[in-house]
Amino acid sequence: MKRSMIKETLEKVGEVVVLKGWVNSIREHGKVVFIDLRDRTGMVQVVFWGEVAVAAKALGVEYVVEIEGLVKQRSGSNVNAEIETGSVEIEGQKLTVINESKTPPFEINKDTSAVDEAVRLKYRYLDLRSARVQKNIKLRSEFVRRVREFLFGQDFTEIETPLLTKSTPEGSRDFVVPSRLQPGKFYALPQSPQQYKQLLMTAGFEKYFQTARAIRDEDLRADRGFEHTQIDLEMSFVERDDVMNLVEEMMITVAEEMGYQIKEKPFPRITYKESMAKYGADKFDLRTEEEVKNGVLAFAWVVEFPFFEKTDDGKWTFSHNPFSMPISEHLDDLMEGKNIGEIKTTQYDLICNGYEAGGGSIRAHKAEILEATYKVMGYSAEETRESVGHMLEAFQLGTPPHGGIALGVERMIMNLANEKYLREVQAFPMTGSGQTSVMEAPSELSEKQLKELSLKSVM
RNA sequence: GGGGCUGUAGCGCAGUUGGUUAGCGCGUCUCCCUGUCACGGAGAAGGUCGUGGGUUCGAAUCCCAUCAGCCUCGCCA
Numbered sequence: 085m086k087r088s089m090i091k092e093t094l095e096k097v098g099e100v101v102v103l104k105g106w107v108n109s110i111r112e113h114g115k116v117v118f119i120d121l122r123d124r125t126g127m128v129q130v131v132f133w134g135e136v137a138v139a140a141k142a143l144g145v146e147y148v149v150e151i152e153g154l155v156k157q158r159s160g161s162n163v164n165a166e167i168e169t170g171s172v173e174i175e176g177q178k179l180t181v182i183n184e185s186k187t188p189p190f191e192i193n194k195d196t197s198a199v200d201e202a203v204r205l206k207y208r209y210l211d212l213r214s215a216r217v218q219k220n221i222k223l224r225s226e227f228v229r230r231v232r233e234f235l236f237g238q239d240f241t242e243i244e245t246p247l248l249t250k251s252t253p254e255g256s257r258d259f260v261v262p263s264r265l266q267p268g269k270f271y272a273l274p275q276s277p278q279q280y281k282q283l284l285m286t287a288g289f290e291k292y293f294q295t296a297r298a299i300r301d302e303d304l305r306a307d308r309g310f311e312h313t314q315i316d317l318e319m320s321f322v323e324r325d326d327v328m329n330l331v332e333e334m335m336i337t338v339a340e341e342m343g344y345q346i347k348e349k350p351f352p353r354i355t356y357k358e359s360m361a362k363y364g365a366d367k368f369d370l371r372t373e374e375e376v377k378n379g380v381l382a383f384a385w386v387v388e389f390p391f392f393e394k395t396d397d398g399k400w401t402f403s404h405n406p407f408s409m410p411i412s413e414h415l416d417d418l419m420e421g422k423n424i425g426e427i428k429t430t431q432y433d434l435i436c437n438g439y440e441a442g443g444g445s446i447r448a449h450k451a452e453i454l455e456a457t458y459k460v461m462g463y464s465a466e467e468t469r470e471s472v473g474h475m476l477e478a479f480q481l482g483t484p485p486h487g488g489i490a491l492g493v494e495r496m497i498m499n500l501a502n503e504k505y506l507r508e509v510q511a512f513p514m515t516g517s518g519q520t521s522v523m524e525a526p527s528e529l530s531e532k533q534l535k536e537l538s539l540k541s542v543m
Numbered sequence: 544g545g546g547g548c549u550g551u552a553g554c555g556c557a558g559u560u561g562g563u564u565a566g567c568g569c570g571u572c573u574c575c576c577u578g579u580c581a582c583g584g585a586g587a588a589g590g591u592c593g594u595g596g597g598u599u600c601g602a603a604u605c606c607c608a609u610c611a612g613c614c615u616c617g618c619c620a
Contacts, residue, residue, distance in 0.1 A: 113583090114576040129580065145570095164580060173580095187571060190554050194569090194581085199554060202612055255620035275620075302619040303544095405620050516613070 085152065091125035093172055096155045103128070103174065104182070106213070107147045108193050110140075117141055120193075121151060121174070128169040132176040139179050145193065146185035146213075152178035201507070205521035208512055220509045223342075224497045228295055230338040231315055238330065240291040240317065245280035247273055247297070253471065254406060257301040259310070267538035273299040276490060278407060279475060281318040282447055285486040286478045293317035295493065304516045306505050307439065307495060314442075318488030324430050324446050327487045328353075328385060331434065331442070339381055344500065347375060347382040351434075355388040369438030379502060384435045391418070391429040392460060400424055400460050404431045407475075408445035409453065409487075419456050434491065437499045444489025451476040 088101040105123035117132040117140040130151055132140040143149065153174040164170030189207055190199045192214045204211040211217055232242070251258045251272035258272035274280075277296045284292045296316040304310065319327060332351050339346055347370060359366050366389070370382040391410050392400040402408075410418045414427045430446040448454045454475060458468040469476065497509040507513035512521045519525075534541055 109580080111579050111582055112576085113579060116577045116579080118579055118582085120580070131578080133577080162578065162580095167580080170580085187553070191570065194554095196554095200550090200612080203554075252620080256618080278620080300619060303617085305619090306614070308619070402620060407620085515611090517611085519611095 089125040090121065090123045090128045090169065093128055093155045093174065094169060097157050097172060098155065100152065100154050100177070101174070102150060102152050103130075104150045105148070107143050107145050107149060109145060110143055112141060119143065119176075121149070126168050128172065128174060129164075129167075130174040130176045132179070136176055136179055140176065143179075143181070144185060144187065146188055146210075147181055148183040148185070150178075150180040150182055151176050197508075202515065205507075205513065205515060205519075208521040212511065217508065220497065220501045220503060221511055223501055224493065224509055226342065227338065227497060227500065228315075228493065230341055231334065232295075234334050234337055235291075235293050235317065238291065240293045241289050242294055243284060243289065243292050244294055245274070245277040245284075245296065249274050249280075254402075259299050259301050262537040262539055264536055264538075275300050276314070277316050278405070279472075281316060281488060282407065282449075282475065282483075282486065283478055285318055285320045285447075285449075286481065286483040288320075290320040290484075291317075292319075292488075296490070298490070304514075304518070307498065309494075309506050309510065309513060310518060312506070313493040314490040315493060316488070316490045318486055320484040320486045322446070322485070322487050324387075324432065324487065327444060327446070327489055328432055331444075331489055331491070332383075332385075335383060335434075339500075342500070345378070345380045347371060347380050348384075351383040351385055353385040353387060356386055356390070357388065359386050366433065367435045367438060367440050371437060379500075381499060382437055383441070386433045386435060387431070388428045389431045389433075390425065391427040391431075391457075392424050394425075399462050402457070402461065404429060404443065405445055406457050406461070407447045407454065409448050415453070418453070418460070421456065421460055424460055430487070432489070434489070436496065439495045439499065440492070441495050441499070442489050442491035444487065446485070446487035449479055449483045449485050451479040454479065 085100075085102045087104050088096060090103060090105065093101060093103070103121055103123065105121050108120040108122040108127055111118040115133065115137060117137045119130050119132070119140060120127050121130050130153060151174065153176040155172055156175055158164070158171055158173050162173075188210055190196060190203060190210070192210050194214075195216055196204055196211050196214045197216070212221065235242075248261060248271040251260060251270065252275065256275050258275065260270040260272050263269045263271060274297070276298050277294065281292055294316055296314050297311055298314050299311050301310065319330070336346060336349060352370070354362075356366055359368065362368075366386055368384070370384060371380055375382065388411065390403050391408065391414075393403045395401050408429045408431055409415070411428045411430055417423045417427050432444060433440055434442040448457065454472060455465070455468055458472070463471065494506045494509050498504070498506065501509060503509055514520045529539075531541075
């Protein structure tokens with residue numbers, strides 16, 4: 085007999101069905117045994133009488149079972165309004181144990197958020213079975229699916245960019261990968277697809293996106309991990325408002341399709357200066373207590389950030405992104421290297437419920453603009469060529485004006501799922517010291533592996 | 544790299560003027576129960592008190608060191 089899903093039993097009253105899934109809980113009452121059976125679609129009560137009840141008593145929680153039984157309408161006080169399938173139950177006729185389970189190290193038929201996180205991560209595959217985490221991961225899938233559908237509807241092309249790429253001295257610390265074929269040399273994992281996506285604009289795709297992994301070797305936080313996923317997109321022949329309007333339409337469409345309410349449309353736009361004056365920060369939460377409770381999403385844009393800021397040793401460095409254009413009124417100042425502290429960038433940050441949900445800008449698409457930026461940061465012409473010479477070259481081979489944005493997927497799902505921790509919306513997160521779940525990386529390499537990579541153990 | 548908090552049974556916790564058998568709840572196991580859905584009832588098992596060292600007649604408790612976890616500042620184009 086073909087397997088039915090648990091949710092479908094609501095429409096199969098009077099039929100004999102085969103269900104497969106996990107034993108969520110067991111309630112023994114002498115001659116009658118109830119189990120709650122769980123599959124990916126939900127949970128249903130199975131009742132066992134007589135001989136099959138004896139077999140059911142041997143079950144344990146999280147056993148994987150196949151149950152053949154009759155779907156019956158529940159009557160009167162037996163109806164359970166608390167659960168989705170509470171109007172029906174399965175009268176179990178045949179019970180097969182597909183796989184047994186040891187007693188789980190923690191109770192996954194309850195909310196696991198109180199359980200020691202180290203234990204949850206060691207057994208993450210069990211933690212992922214629990215209702216709340218399962219829901220978060222599915223919500224994430226749905227969000228990404230709808231974003232994809234929206235962007236495909238707008239004629240975007242999804243393109244993957246390399247994971248093994250070049251280390252960039254600026255920005256965050258790189259994760260590096262030793263090269264076997266070129267001893268002593270290293271790849272870096274991408275902190276962002278920034279340069280590749282700009283090159284895709286040079287390549288004439290005009291509208292690009294991907295769900296990109298960004299990997300940064302910086303200390304972790306509740307809302308920040310070594311790896312996170314971005315909706316990364318870039319468009320040609322656009323100005324700042326074109327990108328912001330498209331992203332805004334996308335977020336509204338996706339969030340509303342998913343049943344969320346948005347506090348203010350169009351999203352309020354505020355300058356960095358106003359934001360600092362009003363909120364003392366470049367991000368803020370506009371929701372009332374009531375709106376927080378009701379899961380309302382409050383988006384806002386912050387614009388006109390200073391392009392440069394002073395480092396501790398008094399040099400200028402970029403505040404957000406060296407590949408950005410300044411706002412048009414300040415382009416001359418950049419080119420001439422004057423009033424540096426006053427130059428504003430085309431950078432726009434999307435804020436959602438107090439989190440920075442994403443950021444982007446209109447990019448430099450001419451070599452002399454990028455060169456001017458690097459000159460402000462104290463680079464000689466030669467140093468600039470060494471760092472971004474490939475970009476300067478591309479910019480001299482027909483690069484259109486372009487701009488884009490990167491949106492943090494985890495931060496967005498945290499807002500949608502009302503979670504405070506990034507780890508709650510990643511399938512296999514790591515601890516704050518970079519220990520991976522389940523598999524215990526980082527780990528040592530064998531002598532053979534080290535030798536192939538021309539590396540020496542310092543231990 | 545700095546700061547704060549935490550570590551006691553599988554999970555969640557209580558337990559310090561240092562004191563003899565370290566408790567509670569959930570879970571687990573055994574028995575009873577024909578309608579429960581966090582079932583109920585009776586009983587039982589389960590602990591190197593993170594680790595190492597020290598003080599003491601005696602340490603979960605005091606001291607030193609160390610490890611791990613969470614949060615946070617720095618950091619995160």
